[in-house]
Amino acid sequence: MRPLVATINLSAIRHNYAVAKRCAPGREAFAVVKANAYGHGVREVVTALHDEADGFAVACLEEACEVRALHANARVLLLEGCFEAIELQLAAQLRLDVVVQSQRQVDQLLALEIEQPLNVWMKLDSGMHRLGFDDHLLRENYARLRGAKQVGELNLMSHFACADERGHTLTEDQLERFLEVLDLDFDQRSLANSAAILTIPAAHMDWLRPGIMLYGATPFADLGAAELGLKPAMQLDAELIAIRTVEVGETVGYGAGWEALRVSRIGTVSCGYADGYPRHAPAGTPLVIRAQRVPLVGRVSMDMLTVDLTDLPQAEVGDAVQLWGEQLPVDEVASAAGTIGYELLTKVTARVPRRYVQEE
Numbered sequence: 001m002r003p004l005v006a007t008i009n010l011s012a013i014r015h016n017y018a019v020a021k022r023c024a025p026g027r028e029a030f031a032v033v034k035a036n037a038y039g040h041g042v043r044e045v046v047t048a049l050h051d052e053a054d055g056f057a058v059a060c061l062e063e064a065c066e067v068r069a070l071h072a073n074a075r076v077l078l079l080e081g082c083f084e085a086i087e088l089q090l091a092a093q094l095r096l097d098v099v100v101q102s103q104r105q106v107d108q109l110l111a112l113e114i115e116q117p118l119n120v121w122m123k124l125d126s127g128m129h130r131l132g133f134d135d136h137l138l139r140e141n142y143a144r145l146r147g148a149k150q151v152g153e154l155n156l157m158s159h160f161a162c163a164d165e166r167g168h169t170l171t172e173d174q175l176e177r178f179l180e181v182l183d184l185d186f187d188q189r190s191l192a193n194s195a196a197i198l199t200i201p202a203a204h205m206d207w208l209r210p211g212i213m214l215y216g217a218t219p220f221a222d223l224g225a226a227e228l229g230l231k232p233a234m235q236l237d238a239e240l241i242a243i244r245t246v247e248v249g250e251t252v253g254y255g256a257g258w259e260a261l262r263v264s265r266i267g268t269v270s271c272g273y274a275d276g277y278p279r280h281a282p283a284g285t286p287l288v289i290r291a292q293r294v295p296l297v298g299r300v301s302m303d304m305l306t307v308d309l310t311d312l313p314q315a316e317v318g319d320a321v322q323l324w325g326e327q328l329p330v331d332e333v334a335s336a337a338g339t340i341g342y343e344l345l346t347k348v349t350a351r352v353p354r355r356y357v358q359e360e
């Protein structure tokens with residue numbers, strides 16, 4: 001069997017959900033499980049949080065169907081709403097909470113014939129300029145939706161663009177714009193993603209929407225997951241499958257992109273970009289073998305990558321190699337590769353077997 005596995009610690013996810021809840025006592029939280037629970041496996045994550053989570057949030061109806069099949073009662077929030085009118089009927093049958101972020105979605109909702117009203121979350125574009133109504137259109141559509149027979153709860157949500165950069169002025173502006181429309185009588189309010197849950201109590205409102213923090217990664221560039229009390233949920237482990245010596249001036253890998261400046265001991269590791277390891281990770285990106293960091297060298301190939309073992313002479317074929325996990329935060333690998341933990345976690349591909357553990 002190919003030595004590559006993603007071990008998912010479900011207790012860590014439960015712990016991290018509890019951290020989110022502790023940050024905002026008395027508030028409820030939608031565990032964000034879109035994109036296959038950020039790569040961790042939606043089935044297992046929803047099951048692990050079955051009795052803890054107040055609700056779950058997903059990106060599309062297909063994901064919502066999966067969550068509803070796993071949890072008959074939890075609130076399930078469709079973060080972008082329905083893409084086609086026909087989806088609304090199914091959303092109603094599944095008792096989903098739906099976002100409305102455009103005039104078109106409001107029109108479709110108001111044209112719907114349904115028995116049971118839907119909980120509706122109006123999305124305010126408070127400054128991200130991706131989805132949602134400006135203040136004026138929000139008020140106009142609020143008047144149309146309030147009291148409509150298709151609408152159960154009428155709620156308000158918005159999303160931060162820069163909550164990951166602490167002290168960014170746009171965050172304050174967005175919070176202010178959110179507060180400005182609270183003269184309207186919404187049943188529930190939701191604004192905080194992980195970054196805001198962890199650092200902006202004024203943004204907590206009624207419902208939190210923790211995503212990345214559930215998986216034990218940090219939303220911040222300058223504040224690590226461990227400092228935030230989060231436990232990593234995924235560990236990606238491979239093995240050293242070959243070792244060779246290369247002479248000064250010899251090169252390693254595709255494109256001969258790395259050249260030995262000293263006689264070097266090169267190890268080959270059973271993980272590549274087809275597993276989700278970033279192909280653009282530069283030489284020097286860390287990996288861990290025998291509790292010691294070793295640098296990536298040469299280009300990452302489809303199924304393998306290479307590391308410099310010269311300063312770890314005791315390394316042997318068959319040694320475990322940690323790509324990220326307990327000893328190496330995914331955020332550190334992401335930062336070396338010029339990306340974010342979110343991308344690395346969601347891109348671990350289907351061919352990497354997931355092994356689920358419950359222990360701490």
Ligand SMILES: Cc1ncc(COP(=O)(O)O)c(C=O)c1O
Nearest residue numbers: 032079159193194209210211212
């Ligand atoms: C609307 C919305 N809310 C909440 C989240 C969760 O954000 P985070 O993973 O930063 O906690 C996301 C994720 O992208 C989102 O799109």
